[in-house]
Structure formats: structure tokens, C-alpha cells
Amino acid sequence: MKNQQDENLMMGGLLSQVRKQWQELEPNLLPSVAAFYQLSIEVHNRQIEEITSSQRIKDDFLAVVSHELRTPLISILGWISLLRNRKLGEATTAHAFETIDRNAKHQALLIDNLIHISNLKARRLKLKQQEFNLTHLVNRTIESVRPKVEAKNLALNVCVNLHNSRIINDHVHLQQILFNLLSNAIKFTHLGIVSVEIYEFSLDEIVIMVKDTGIGIPETELQNVFEQFQQVDMTTYRRYGGLGLGLAITSHLVRMMQGTITVESKLGEGSAFRVQLPRRVSPGM
Template identity: 30%
Template sequence: MFNSIKYRFITIYFLLVLLVMSIVGTFIINRLETQQINNVAENMSQTLDSINRTSTYMTNKNWQEQNSEISNTLTEWKLSPDESIYAISGSKSPEIIASTTNRDELIKGTNALSYKILNSELVLSALNGETTDAIVVNNNSAQREKHIAMPIFSSDGDVRGILYMTHNLSNVYKVINDAKIILTYATILALIITTVLGYFIASSITEPIRDVTKTASEMAKGNFDQKVEVKSKDEIGNLASMFNFLTEELKVTINQMDLEKSKLNTIFNYMAEGVIAIDRDGYLIHVNPIARKILKLDENALFKKQDLGDLKIYNLNYYDTSSLQGESQVEIDDNFYKVKYAPFKRENMENSGIIVVLQDITKEHKLDMMRKEFVANVSHELKTPITTIKTYTETLLDSPVDEEQTRYFLNVIDRENNRMARLVSDLLQLSNMDYNNYNFDLQEVDTYDIINQTLDGLAVLIKEKNHNIIIDVPVDIKNIIADRHSLEQILMNIVSNAVKYTDPSGEIKISASSNYFNVNIVVEDNGIGIPQEDLNRIFERFYRVEKGRSRAMGGTGLGLSIAKQTTKEMGGDIKIESDFGKGTKVTLTFKAA
């Protein structure tokens, strides 16, 4: 119960009022008691002074000789029932001469120092000339009484006698006890009122706090559609208003954070690079799908230790920032990746781990290799004819040769020059297509006619190798939409390859078909074929299956690459199927008119 601020507030309020009432009550009672006793003492002193002033004989005569007069004087003096006066002689052995009590006759002549009702110390002090008073407990009634002993002096200063007065204080203490009871009831009533008021006051404070706490609890569970009712304009009301404002701001902030998190997650999951995050203890804490695929990580890889040795990241020192930054290059499953890594930090700039980015550079690596091969191939293709031309030219210049040898040398030089011209022409054509500088004159081309024209151009070579040419072209074949010169070059390249790489007396079949969209031309042969591992690279520039044999047949290694790119530029396609040692099938697809 005391864990509640409401009950602690009520308890504190209760104890505070109780303490205040106790202090105030004690002060009032003490003050009342003192005042009442002082009033009694003052009245007693006035009474004794009056008796002394009105009875002048007391200072001139011996009290033993006028005891009857003193007794009459005391009797005639009107006293309250609670008061008594004793007349005591001033001798060394003080005796009670007279009194106002109903036991006067019994106590006359009694030594005042031995009489139990009188205080001997007060009597002795009075004999010494001092007026003294004290509160004495009556041995008979056990009640407190106020006692005053006043010496009566003669004209020469001697103590004639003592007037000793007592006053029963029972009425005084009754008044004090009544005051205590009244104060007790007042305190109880005040505490009851305090408790009730404290409850309502505490509730007025704690209820809004409880509402805020309840709302905060709901917000902690993720429900931010909360609002606290503002019931006042005081500090609690300001707290509720500020809490509502904070809730709205927090809701906006969290929505913005969710949006940013969603953006980051989308970027993280759909970026082309693989990304992983590893904390300073080596545990994997984040991984995107690309990285999961590259590193072959399963769903249970998160929050497990990872060895970065495969990524060529070694000797990480999280206290040395320079060791957490770097770059490496790795090969994974025939793919090449550039690995970059850098630390991520907390707010206090302490390293918390590293972010590793895996960038796929397989394409760039292959392009670089192709560039190197391209340069090597071009150099080789140009070196051979240049060397031949230089050799024969030097021979002609330095050695006497007859007319027949001269003509032979010149024919060789011309052949090699044509070979270089074809190579340069092919390279220029590829360069123009790479830079989109090749302008096609698209027109309708008769399919049957272009096939026959191609075969006519290769008639001599076909006759030399005694090939059996089979043509299967429907009469109603649709025309092709293409650049005529480029189409001739493509067909010439494909058919000439079939003729070159088919053994003598082989068979070559050229067929065509068309539909609403396309015209398909298929060239099949039963030649040497292409190995399966070379099919994926057959359209690369300068790529040859059998380099020596291809070069011997006059090829530059650019024909298929030009054919592929030219066909695509005109909206068509080219596919090659081959069974090594059995033959090759090339399918050309063009737009139909």
C-alpha cells in the first residue's frame, strides 16, 4: 500500500497534522496550567497581604498571647472551600496557633515542621524571612495543592509569625484535563478531516499521474494512439499537456524512423552489393539476401560467429580504427568480388563492429580479361600479315628474283594486305556499332532471293569442297525487314562458316519459315561441330574454337561477333546449337514484313 504515492501523501499529511496538533496542544495545556496556577498563587498572595494589612496587631504583639484573635480573624475571612490558612508562631519551635480547617482545635499547638500537610521547607524559609511557594502533593488526599508561606515581621524586623496558605488545585487540573479532552477530540476530528481531504487532494494529484502512467504503459507496448485528459491548468495539467505533446512528437518521430527504417531495409535488401554487419565479438548481426547467397549462409547464420578469413579480412583489432578499414578482392565460385570493410561506431565513438560490402566485379573482371585478350588477338592478327609482307618486301628489295617469283611474292603481299584490310574493316564496323554510329537502311528484302545470292557468292568454295546444298524455303515465305548489305554480310558469314568447317562432300541444309512477326532462317551442317564448353563464348570477339585451323582458313575471329551484334541492332536474334563431331545448327530470326 505504501508503494502508492497517494497513501504516502495521506500518511505524511496525517503525521504532519498530528505533529502540529500535538505541539500546539502541549503548548496550550502547559500555558493554561501555568496561567491557572499563577492566578491561584496571585490570589493567595493577595489574600495573605490583605490579612496582614487589615490585622495590624499581628506585627505588634506576641502571637502566642493573641491566638484567639488570630483565630477569629482567620475564621472571619471568607475563603473558598479549596483554601486553608494556618497561623504559625515565629519561635524556634514553630507551632500552629490557628487555622481555617475544621480540624483547627485538633492541630493547635502542633509543631508545624512535623505536621504532614505543611511543607517544612517552606516553613523554615518563612522563619528565615522569605516568602516562598510550592506545589505539594497532599499526603492524605494525594491531590496537588499550592502552598505559600509568608513571614509577618514586627516593626524591628523580627519574624512574629507565619501565615501559611494552601489551595487545592483539583479544579485547576480538572479544567486542564477538560482542555486536554477537548484538544484530543479536536485532534481526532482534525485527523479525520485531514485524512478525508488528504485522500481527495492526493487523488486529484495521483489520478492524473496514474492516467499518464497507464498511457505510458500502452505506449511502451507500441500503441501510440494515446491521449491524457487535461483536467486542470496547474502543474499536473501542464504535465498532462506536455505528455500529450510529447506523445504526438514521439508518434511523428517514430513514423519518420519507421519510414527511414523501411527505406534502409529496402535499400539493404535490394541493393546489388552484398552487405553483412559483424559486431566486435565476431557475431553476425545483419546480412542482406545478396550476401546470404554469395556466402551461402542459411537462415540460422545470424548471431553466430563468422570467420572472415574467406573474405581475406584478418587480424581485426577493434581498438585500432585503421585495422578495421580496408579493401580486398576474392574469388568465390568462379565469381570475383571486391570486398570493402569499415567500422561502425556508437555515440561515444567506440567501435562496435564492422560493415562488409561485397561488390560483384565478375563482369568487369571478364571485360578486363576480354580487353587483354582482344589486344593480344589484334596484335597477333596484325603481326602475322605485317611480318609476311615485310619478309617478302625485303626479299624483293634485297635479292634478285625472276618475274615468276616476283609475281608470287606480290600475290602473297596482296593476300596479306587484304587480310589486314578485312580485319580493320571488321574492327571499324564493330566500333561503329558500339558507338551507335551504324545507320541501317531498313527495307523489305526477299528471303528466297537473299539466300540464293549468298549461295551464289560461295559457289566456287562449295564446288571445290563438293558439298551437297539442300534448300527448303516455302514459296510464300514472307519478306525480311532489314538492311540489305548487313543481311548479306550476316548470311555470308554463317553459310561460309558452314562451308569452311564441313568436310568435303558434306551436307548443308538451309531452311526458312515465317509467321506473323518473324522470319526464321536455319543453317544446318554435318561438319566438325563446336565443343559444348565453347558455345557460351562463340560470339566473343577474336574467339576461335580451333585457333590454328580457323586462322589458316582466313578467319579473323570477328565474323560471328559482328553477325550477333548486327542482328540484334536490326531487332532480330541468332542462336547456335552444336554437337561436337556431328554438326552445327544456326537459327537466324528477323522481323517479318
């Protein structure tokens, strides 16, 4: 009992000393303490909001992946069932095989993108340095997307202005960069022009410009456009489809090539993506 009384007296004494010291503090210090705690609360709330937003974006992305993989698979299985169980006319059979082929290629591209972004994040991807003709690469890439351009009745302007077309880089992945930028421009452009311009910024650097007269990107989204899981919003996805990984992959590859990528865009007017790369990429990147 006595020990308990002694402890109570000791605690009372400590509390009395703390209260006295607090009262002796400069009055001007109290607002600073209050402001500090208010700031701490705001920072904590902001962190909670960022975590919640990040989780929502990932959840949305997983929903998109599930839909994008399931939709072509359902179409493929449906046409296979019809071909197996019914005698279809020649025209319908040709349409069935065309649809199966298109959906299978679409699904393969989605899976490739998922594997690609995984390899990039895990740093498993290495560039293969080789010398090649950039003009030839551009022309082949243009021809690969031309059917999409013609299907949408868009104009396609190409200007290659190089005194020296020989560069040293990773042929396959540089073509992927150009293909991704062109595919993105075509997807989001309904009327007008998609243009490609290749020129020498200096003796040691080349620039690839891809411009379009498409829907453009909201100013608030420009800073996030190269991040994975960031296809502007779900409304855009529902209208245009895709996983929103193309620009994230492109940005990763450009950085691996010791280059830079930037974008300028106005909503409703179009976008311009600019890639600047060294003519010779250093080995081991």
C-alpha cells in the same frame, strides 16, 4: 594525463558493453554471422576471378590481333621486295600477285571487323531500311563463298522455301549476317556438308538456318559463343586463325533487326545456327 585516463576508462566501458551485448546474443545467431562472412569472402574471390579471366581474354585477344595483322603484312612486304629486286618467272610472278591480293583482302576484312565491332558498341551503326528480294540476296552470298567450299571439297546444300521473297531490311547487313554464318561453318568443317535453309516461320517472320558437320562447340562454351573476345580458346585460334568477332558482330546485327539468334551444337558432330527475323524491320533501328 587525466584526460588520457578518462579516455581509457571510457573506451574500456564501451568495450565492456559491446562484449556483454555480444554474449547476450542468441547462440543460434553466431553460425549465421559466420556463414554471412564466409559467403562475402566467396563472392569477393569470385569477382576477382571474373576480373582476372576477363583481363586474360582481352590480353589473348590483343595478342591474336597483333599476329593476324602482322602475318599477312609480312607476306605482302616479302613478295613486294622479291618483285622489286628480282626478275621472277611468269608463274612465280602470278603467284606473288595472287598471294599479295589474298593477304591484303584478309587484312582488310580483319580491320573491317574491328571497326564494325567498335561502331556497334558505340551505337554508331544505323540500319538502312529498303525492300529487296531475299532469294536473290541468298544466291549472291552463296556464290561469294562457293570457292571456299570447293577448295575444301565440301557439299553445299541450299534450300529456299519462300512464298514471298520480298522483305524490308538492311540489305548490306543482312548479307553480312549470312556471310558470317557461312564463313564460320566452312572454316570449322573439314568433311561433310554445309547447308542453308530459308523459310517462313509465319507471314511476318522469316528464318535463316546455317548447319554444318564440323568440329562443333563444347557445351561449356555455347553460352559465350556470341560474345566478343570469345573464340572458344587459344588452341582453336592457333589452328583456325581469325579474331573470333564474326559471331559477336552477327549477334549485334540480329538484335538491331529485332530478331533472335540461337545455336545448337555437339562436339565432333557440327553446329546449327538459327536466325529469326521480322519480314519488315521497323525504321530507326
